[in-house]
Amino acid sequence: MTTPSKLLTVDNLSVHFKRDEHIVQAVDGLSFAVERGEMLAVVGESGSGKSVTARAIMRLLPRTATLGPDSRISFAGTRIDSATEGQMLGIRGKHIAMIFQEPMSSLDPIYRIGDQICEGIVRHQKLTKKQAMAQALSRLKEVQIPDPEARLQQYPHQLSGGQRQRVMIAIAIANNPELLIADEPTTALDVTVQAEILRLIRALQRSHNMGVIMITHDLTVVKRVSDAVCVMRLGKLRESNRTAALFASPQDGYTRTLLAAEPKGRPRPVPAERPVVLDVADARLDYVLSTGGFFSRRKGRTLAALDGISVQLRKGETLGVVGESGSGKSTLGKLILRLLDVRGSGSVVWCGEHLENKTREEMRPLRPKLQIVFQDPFSSMNPRLSVRQIVEEGLIVNGIGTSARDREARVCEALSDVGLDPNVLNRFPHEFSGGQRQRIAIARAVVLRPDFIVLDEPTSALDLSVQAQVIDLLRALQERYDLTYLFISHDLKVVRALCHNVVVMNRGRIVESGPTDTIMDHPTEDYTKRLVRAAFEVAA
Amino acid sequence: MTMVPLVEPHLEDPTDTSLALTKSLPAGARSQSYGAMVWRRFRSNRTGMIGGVLVLLLVSAVIFADFLSPYDPAARDGSQIYMPPQAVHFVGASGFGLLPFTHPIKADVDPVTFEPTLSEDAVTECRPALFGAGWSYDLFGLTLDRHLLTAPEGCPFHLLGTDRDGRDMLARLLQGSRLTLFMAAFVVGVATLVGTVVGVVSGYARGAVDHWIQRVVEFVLALPELPFYFALVAIIPRDTSPLNVFLMLAAILACLKWAQLAREVRGKTLAVGGLDYVKAAEAVGARPSRIVFRHVLPNVMSQVVVATTLMIPSIVLLESFLSFLGLGVQPPLISWGLLLNAGQDLQTLGSYPWVLSPIGAILITVLGFNMLGDGLRDAMDPYHS
Numbered sequence: 060m061t062t063p064s065k066l067l068t069v070d071n072l073s074v075h076f077k078r079d080e081h082i083v084q085a086v087d088g089l090s091f092a093v094e095r096g097e098m099l100a101v102v103g104e105s106g107s108g109k110s111v112t113a114r115a116i117m118r119l120l121p122r123t124a125t126l127g128p129d130s131r132i133s134f135a136g137t138r139i140d141s142a143t144e145g146q147m148l149g150i151r152g153k154h155i156a157m158i159f160q161e162p163m164s165s166l167d168p169i170y171r172i173g174d175q176i177c178e179g180i181v182r183h184q185k186l187t188k189k190q191a192m193a194q195a196l197s198r199l200k201e202v203q204i205p206d207p208e209a210r211l212q213q214y215p216h217q218l219s220g221g222q223r224q225r226v227m228i229a230i231a232i233a234n235n236p237e238l239l240i241a242d243e244p245t246t247a248l249d250v251t252v253q254a255e256i257l258r259l260i261r262a263l264q265r266s267h268n269m270g271v272i273m274i275t276h277d278l279t280v281v282k283r284v285s286d287a288v289c290v291m292r293l294g295k296l297r298e299s300n301r302t303a304a305l306f307a308s309p310q311d312g313y314t315r316t317l318l319a320a321e322p323k324g325r326p327r328p329v330p331a332e333r334p335v336v337l338d339v340a341d342a343r344l345d346y347v348l349s350t351g352g353f354f355s356r357r358k359g360r361t362l363a364a365l366d367g368i369s370v371q372l373r374k375g376e377t378l379g380v381v382g383e384s385g386s387g388k389s390t391l392g393k394l395i396l397r398l399l400d401v402r403g404s405g406s407v408v409w410c411g412e413h414l415e416n417k418t419r420e421e422m423r424p425l426r427p428k429l430q431i432v433f434q435d436p437f438s439s440m441n442p443r444l445s446v447r448q449i450v451e452e453g454l455i456v457n458g459i460g461t462s463a464r465d466r467e468a469r470v471c472e473a474l475s476d477v478g479l480d481p482n483v484l485n486r487f488p489h490e491f492s493g494g495q496r497q498r499i500a501i502a503r504a505v506v507l508r509p510d511f512i513v514l515d516e517p518t519s520a521l522d523l524s525v526q527a528q529v530i531d532l533l534r535a536l537q538e539r540y541d542l543t544y545l546f547i548s549h550d551l552k553v554v555r556a557l558c559h560n561v562v563v564m565n566r567g568r569i570v571e572s573g574p575t576d577t578i579m580d581h582p583t584e585d586y587t588k589r590l591v592r593a594a595f596e597v598a599a
Numbered sequence: 600m601t602m603v604p605l606v607e608p609h610l611e612d613p614t615d616t617s618l619a620l621t622k623s624l625p626a627g628a629r630s631q632s633y634g635a636m637v638w639r640r641f642r643s644n645r646t647g648m649i650g651g652v653l654v655l656l657l658v659s660a661v662i663f664a665d666f667l668s669p670y671d672p673a674a675r676d677g678s679q680i681y682m683p684p685q686a687v688h689f690v691g692a693s694g695f696g697l698l699p700f701t702h703p704i705k706a707d708v709d710p711v712t713f714e715p716t717l718s719e720d721a722v723t724e725c726r727p728a729l730f731g732a733g734w735s736y737d738l739f740g741l742t743l744d745r746h747l748l749t750a751p752e753g754c755p756f757h758l759l760g761t762d763r764d765g766r767d768m769l770a771r772l773l774q775g776s777r778l779t780l781f782m783a784a785f786v787v788g789v790a791t792l793v794g795t796v797v798g799v800v801s802g803y804a805r806g807a808v809d810h811w812i813q814r815v816v817e818f819v820l821a822l823p824e825l826p827f828y829f830a831l832v833a834i835i836p837r838d839t840s841p842l843n844v845f846l847m848l849a850a851i852l853a854c855l856k857w858a859q860l861a862r863e864v865r866g867k868t869l870a871v872g873g874l875d876y877v878k879a880a881e882a883v884g885a886r887p888s889r890i891v892f893r894h895v896l897p898n899v900m901s902q903v904v905v906a907t908t909l910m911i912p913s914i915v916l917l918e919s920f921l922s923f924l925g926l927g928v929q930p931p932l933i934s935w936g937l938l939l940n941a942g943q944d945l946q947t948l949g950s951y952p953w954v955l956s957p958i959g960a961i962l963i964t965v966l967g968f969n970m971l972g973d974g975l976r977d978a979m980d981p982y983h984s
Contacts, residue, residue, distance in 0.1 A: 398878055400805065419887075426884030439875035443633050443897045452893075453883030487633070500879070507883065 066270040067093045067116070067134050067155075067238055073127025074111050074120065074294075085111040085124070087294040093238065093270040098261070100273045100285035100302070102317070104522035105493070108294040109274045113240045115140075116272075117157055118147050135237065153183040156231035160243040162223035166215040172199075173211030176230050183234045198229040202259060221252035225259065232263055238270045239263075245280065249383035250549060250593040257284050276522060278317065282306060290314045320524040322556035326534060329376045329559055336410050336543055337372040337511060342394060344387075344403035344567075364390045365403060366567040372511075377537065377544040379558030379575065381551060381590065387567040388547045389434075392513040395545065396429055397422050409511070427457050430504035434516035436496035440488040446499055447484040450474065453507045473506035474499075476539075478532060494525030498532070505536060511543045518553055530556055551594035555579055563587050640978040647974015653967030661776050665736035666743070669727055669750040669758075670767035672774040672933060674734070679765035681951045682757055683717065691724050699748075700726040703755050725754035760953040762941055768956055771933050776960065778934040782849050783914040789853035790860055791907050797857065798864025799899065803872055803891055813865070819858035827855070832926045841929040848927055852914065860906050867902045871895050901979035908972035912965035919961055935961055 074086040086108040093099045103109045114120050116132055118139070132140040139150060151157075159165040167175060176195035180186060186194070192211065199207035202225040215223055224244060231239055241260060245253035261284045264271045273285055281288055281302065289299040290311065298311035309315045344365040364387045372378050380388040393399050395407050397414055407414040409429065414422070433439040440449055450470045453459070460466035471481035477498040488496055497517055504512050514533065518526040530553060536542060548554050554561060555575055562572040563586065571584045579595075582588045641647055660667065685701035702719045709716060731749030735742055750756040750767075759768035801812040831851045835844055871877065872895060880890050915935075921927035922936025923943075930937065935957040941947065942954045 393878075396882060398882060423884045423886075426882060429882075431879070431882045433875040433879065435875060439879055441876045441880075441894050441898065444893075452880060452885065456883060456885045456889060503879065503883065 065092045065133075066095050066097075067272075068132070069112070069116065070131035070133070071127070071129045072112065072115060072132065073130050074108070074115050074124055075127070076121075077123050077125075085294050086115065088127075089289075089291070089294070089296050091289050091296070091299060093272060095237065095270050096264070096268045097287065098264055098271040098273055098285045100275060100281040100288045101291060102275060102278065102281055102288060103291035104276055104524065106293065107291040109276075109291050110242055112291075113157065113242050113272065113274050116240060117151060117155060118142070118144075119157075149183075152179045152236070153234045154236055155238045155240065156234070156236040157240045157242065158224070158227050158231050158244045160246050162220050162227055162247060165227060166223055168215050170214075171211065172213050172215065172218070172226055176211075176226070176233055179230055179233045194233070195229070198233050199226070201232070201263065202226070202229045204229075219252075220248055221256060224248060224252075224256055228256075228259065228263070232267065232269075235267060236269065238272070240272045240274070242274045243276070244273075246275070246277070250551075251383065251589045253280075254593040260284070278321070278523065290317065316524055320527045322527050322530050322553050324531075324534070324556050326377055326557055326559055327538065329373055331373075333373045333375060335371050336374050337370075337395070337545075338406075338408040339368060339370045339391075339395060340406045340408075342368040342391065342403055342405035342407065344390060344394060344399070344401065346401070363567045365394065368405070368564075368567075368569055370562055370569075370572075372543050372545065374510075374543055375537070375541050376560065377546050377558045379554035379561040380545060380547045380564060381549065381554055381561055382564035383549060383590075385566070386564040388564050389515055391564070392431065392515050392545055392547050396431055396513055398431070427453065427459070427507040428510045429513075430507060430509040430511070431513040431515060432497070432500050432504055432517045435520050436493050436500055437488075437520075439500050440496060442488055445485050445487055446474070449488070449499060450503050450506050453503065457507065459507070469506055470502075473502040476505055476536065477502045478528075492525075493521050494529060497521060497525075497529055501529075501532065501536070505540070508540065509542065511545070514544055514546045514548075516548055519548065519550060526553065533557060551579065551590060563590065637975075637978045641974055644974045644977055646970050647978065650967050650970025650972070650974055653963060654971050657776070657780065657964055657967060660773060661780050663738070664773040664777055665738060666745070667747050668767070668770035668773050669733075669746060669748045669756055670770040671734040672766060672770040673931065674766060676755075676761070676765035679755055679757065679761045681763060682755060682761040682765070683951075684760040684768075684953050685725075685755065685757055686719070687758065688724075698726060698729060700724045701756050701758075723754065725751050725756045727751055727756050759956050760951070762938075762954055763947075768938075768953060771938060772935070772957060772960055775933040775935045775938050775957065778845065778928055778932055779915055779918055779936070779961075780964070782845070782852075782918050782928075782934070783911045785849045786852040786856055786914045787907055787910050789850075790856035790910065791903060793853075793857035794860030795864050795896075795899070795903050797861040799868050799891060799895060801861065802865040802868025803887070803895060805869075805872075809865070812861075816858045816861050816865075819855060820862070822855065824855065828852075828921060828926065832921075841932045844929050845927075845932060848921070852917065856910065856914070860903070860910070863902060863906055864899055867899045868895055871898045901976075905972050905976040905979065908968050908975060912968045915961060915964050915968075919957070 069092070070090050072086055072089040073084070076083045076085055089108070089112060091099065091101075101109045101112065111120070111124070115124075115126065116139075126140060130140055131138060134150065134155065139147070142150070173192055173195050176198060177188065177191040180191040180194055181188070184191075196207055196211060199210055204210055204222055204225045210218070210222075210226070215226075218226065228244075239260075244260065245256050248256060257280060260271065260273075263269070273280070275281060285302045287299065288302050288305045290297045290305075290313065292313050297313045298305065298309065300310070305314065306318070309318055342365050343363070345361040346364050347361050366387075368387075368391055370378060370380075380391060382388045390399070394403050395414070397417065402415070405415065409425070412425070414425070417425075447467070447470055450473055451466055454466045454469060460469055467484075470484065474481045474483065479495065479498050479502065488499070491499065501517070517533070518529050521529060533544070534557060537544060544557070546554065546558055558575050560573065561575045561578045563570045563578065563584070565586050571578060571582065571587045578587060579591055582591050641651075682704060685704060687699045687701060689695060689697070689699055691700060702721050703723050703725060704717050705720055706715045706717055708714070727748040727750050729748065730745050732744045733746045733749040735744040737743075748756070757767050757769070759772065761767055762771065797812060797816070801809045801816075828851065832848065835847050839847070877890060877894050880894050885893075918927055918934060919936035919939060922934050923939045925940060928934040928937045938957045939955065947954060
């Protein structure tokens with residue numbers, strides 16, 4: 060069945076998991092092939108079975124997983140789905156290598172970088188430690204890590220996320236594998252770093268003539284680097300084609316939805332005469348990094364999380380706060396709402412009232428007007444409470460609503476505001492998908508009829524198609540209730556679709572600020588330019 | 600171990616333009632509350648279920664100890680000293696019967712070596728009476744004298760043998776389970792209450808309060824336990840009644856056992872307190888007391904329940920150990936440790952091994968609670984499967 064020219068053929072792959080009493084079909088009848096020197100992107104949203112496919116090829120599935128009877132995986136003409144564990148040990152790392160999503164946890168923190176690269180080299184090639192080390196150094200040079208000689212002796216914690224991912228790639232290509240499987244290699248990285256890593260993988264693929272399977276949920280990634288695409292949904296293959304052809308004329312309905320799901324539109328302009336409702340002036344916040352312990356006299360080191368931030372918001376306006384991880388954007392949102400354990404300096408004025416010196420008690424009457432939606436819809440809801448209890452809590456603690464029935468009516472209204480069926484009242488958070496949970500979180504804020512909502516990366520944990528829905532929802536709610544948003548995000552596309560003005564933050568400072576279109580189209584600062592290029596440029 | 604991303608049970612259909620949720624949930628699916636989910640997961644765990652059944656049996660044995668005992672645990676019988684366990688028979692001269700009976704054991708002394716030889720008198724059948732009247736006892740405020748099996752007058756019915764005063768081991772074992780398990784329940788109850796309160800306060804307050812509470816916890820944890828028990832038991836006056844000694848011992852254990860739990864609960868509280876839903880509750884204006892009781896405590900409770908079930912066997916072992924050394928429960932009270940105290944010397948062990956039967960009971964208790972605790976832990980963390 061397999062033609063020898065194909066590097067990897069996956070034929071009719073089915074994987075199912077046994078969970079509790081029921082069986083979950085993770086992959087269902089998937090077939091594709093990768094040739095040498097080709098990059099195949101496997102695209103899908105969460106639960107589409109793309110990671111399971113990668114692990115099935117590597118034979119790294121947990122024991123609860125079973126392959127279907129007709130499943131066939133052939134590598135360079137040999138079947139590997141029925142190979143023994145001993146044979147797989149000779150294939151893994153030597154012929155097929157893998158890069159994982161999380162560069163923080165896939166390197167062992169107690170070994171030096173050099174030793175971790177050498178481990179695979181010594182395992183598969185008959186080399187002395189010294190020769191292996193020399194090879195490790197050349198691999199590090201190949202992945203363009205700055206100062207490669209010194210890196211050999213360093214530990215993972217001394218490297219940044221992007222550098223760690225480069226080390227992971229160096230480990231993966233150490234034995235010149237014919238096939239590289241990259242499982243969401245850029246998802247955990249900042250946007251500017253993402254682009255560099257993609258460019259690196261593409262370059263290595265060409266120079267080594269490797270086949271690459273790039274697993275991703277990000278269509279921008281696909282468009283940038285891949286030669287062919289497989290679109291997966293709920294374990295099934297929906298469409299596969301050459302990249303250019305697929306983007307030019309998608310055949311499948313789902314693919315079309317995915318392509319159309321890029322956030323679109325612009326916010327409705329806000330008249331200049333509307334009053335300024337929130338005025339943050341010169342906000343500063345220092346985190347004490349180490350107190351030096353109980354008996355130590357050493358002064359603790361501090362880190363400036365916010366360093367003189369000033370922003371203003373008009374009624375009905377959305378201000379985007381953009382920056383990479385560690386820029387202090389989330390801290391700013393929580394500082395405004397006084398949800399931090401520490402107090403900063405500077406002033407936060409909400410409708411003429413100073414918030415920065417209020418105690419927890421004094422903040423309480425203001426809480427219903429100032430709301431927040433968190434990034435992670437999985438940790439932002441108490442798993443023990445039903446949807447009704449979650450949404451109703453704010454009403455109860457603030458004494459809103461005359462009776463239980465009145466409160467229920469308000470909860471139902473909030474749920475239909477966010478596009479959920481009010482019948483879900485008695486269900487529990489674990490029964491909902493990420494996007495639905497985020498709707499519940501928005502309902503929890505909206506039910507209090509707030510004036511101002513801090514949206515702390517509300518879309519970044521969501522699938523692309525769901526992201527667009529949530530953004531439409533947020534825009535609709537803003538118009539209906541005249542809401543003012545502080546929208547925190549690292550995703551410039553989303554910011555562009557939702558925000559009137561933008562501030563770009565880096566290391567606790569504002570780099571650049573102004574109207575969204577001006578910043579996106581004509582960035583002046585280098586940092587902003589890099590962000591914009593990483594987000595909107597397609598060519599690798 | 601690599602984690603495969605969880606497959607979400609109800610995925611949104613992005614092609615579905617109506618945003619109502621009803622479509623994505625299977626028709627007729629009923630929402631499961633947290634309790635129902637835990638029970639479903641626990642039920643499918645065979646080890647946990649066995650542990651649960653063992654614990655249930657133990658608890659009913661404790662409650663109905665008197666009813667289940669064929670003899671009065673304090674009744675001595677000079678003719679039945681150190682009798683071995685008697686075999687249970689169902690088929691006798693009159694054919695098969697549902698009621699068990701035993702044959703009395705006769706001890707003949709070899710005239711030369713003085714070695715006792717035991718032989719079963721197969722003719723006499725000692726048939727106990729079902730629900731017969733025997734010694735009276737109190738149960739739920741009622742004075743009763745009925746027993747499941749009442750031993751026949753003048754015909755021995757010792758399923759686990761007798762001790763050096765001719766008292767029935769089975770009756771003493773059942774009676775001893777009360778003090779041993781009551782001690783465990785009391786100590787664990789107090790330790791859980793104190794430990795949970797201290798742990799939640801410490802973990803939720805953070806800062807200086809947390810710092811100083813943790814120093815106190817560390818102090819309690821640093822006390823050398825065994826010498827400490829010895830010293831504390833030594834200061835209990837000699838003429839204290841056995842019941843008071845028992846209560847004081849329980850109090851001492853409770854004073855020392857809360858610290859470990861306080862630590863665990865504090866850690867869990869810190870973790871839960873850092874989650875977004877606690878911040879979200881604060882953001883809607885909930886008071887600290889509401890946050891603690893509605894959000895923190897219920898999510899910490901799984902940890903507490905598991906720690907509690909796993910602490911019970913350790914207290915059972917500790918009690919047996921202390922009583923075995925003569926430090927714990929004093930006669931005429933009966934506990935498993937005290938019963939084992941009778942088997943201290945080699946001669947007794949060699950000649951009358953059945954006095955060690957409390958070991959079996961302790962083993963079953965420890966195993967049962969450990970299995971139950973493990974099962975509960977697996978069942979209660981629904982998001983870490």
